[in-house]
Amino acid sequence: MTAIPTNSTIDSLGLSVAQKSTASTQGELGQDDFLLLMTTQLRNQDPTQPMDNGAFLGQLAQFSTVSGIQEMQAGFADLANSLYTNQALLGSSLVGRKVLIPATTVTLAEQGTIQGQLPADAGPDTRIRILDAAGQPVRTLAPTRTENGMSFTWDGLDANGERLAPGDYRVETVGTARNYAPGIALEMEVSSVSLGRTGQALRLNLANGQSVELTQVQQIR
Template sequence: MATVDTSTLASLGLTSATKAASTTGSSAGAIGQADFLTLMTVQLKNQDPLKPLDSQQFLGQLAQFSTVQGIEQMQAAMGSMASVMESDQTLRAAALVGHDAMVAASSVTLAPGAPLDGEITATSAGPVTLEITDANGNTVRTLSATAATSGALAFHWDGLTDAGAAATGGTYTIKAVAGATAASRAASATALDVGLIAHVDSVSIESSGLTLNLAGVGGFPLSSIRRVS
């Protein structure tokens, strides 16, 4: 692209305006569309008739400016839409306070002797074994139940160990497998899905998203909720 003699611009009283446009563009990190149009007009007015400027380059760059501007406007619109959706989701989540919710989780932090309710998804009718282990992998309590058919099977842990004492506070893992023998609880056994049920005390807005605070079992992301009653 041909350049313009600054002395020519000065004689037309355009030097200061050009500098202002340049300063504005540099402060924003790049030349603006309005500044580009000003420079384009000045160069077209002062071009050498024997060496005319390439108008296609100007039009190509102008199209690029328009594209970038359109993308920025679209990003701003998407940001506004995301904010509205987040606010709507927060209001919907707040309506869950006071209800019982089931979350898809197999690990939970409990207070000493705290009870726990939940559901096992049985794959077929028959006996099911529920094994509760502490953070060290030690079996604290083993429960047995019988599924009449495939589907949801409720369970309740009273917070006691197999010895009848209150379990200490800490993190516990709940594993359910089909069968009622020791072999069915082997590492190679297929685990059944487990859901935990608790009362929704409150809803927190975290950087990672909305979190439902369940009584006695802690906070869980909204995405982990499987049922509300």
């Protein structure tokens, strides 16, 4: 049986949780209070002028409505907790994995390589150009056609075969029509995951310091 993640287990999985604000429930009337008010009204009514049947049925209907709303709210709360738990489990499974996300900047590690992908409709003359922090081209690559589009791998070497220094590099496409620039998806490693509040998307914290939403991921490797 899978255990529901607690704060300690979430921390151990490399996850962080956004703080939730809690509102005070003081001054709110619940189901028991409503029932007490109705029975007190019946107990203290004038015997010579009892409550009208229509009014009594109306209060019963209100009581049923309040009860139904509270049950529905409890059901939504259970659903939200279940989704939050599933989100935590999904996040923990992504830590240490590599994902493809739309990007034009990538961090080259020591002795590292960079992999990326282009959409299937990229033209056959499309090339990948790598630029350093100063904006100077250091390498041009010809992507390979695959079933899912076009892929490329940069080994971290410049055009002369020399190993380049670790750091940030920009990736762009060249050789395409002026009115079309195919989107580039780059492979990056997930270092940790941030769990947002209810209704907010799971955020992936990447090894290069960037943070993206899970919805931006095109592929998990």
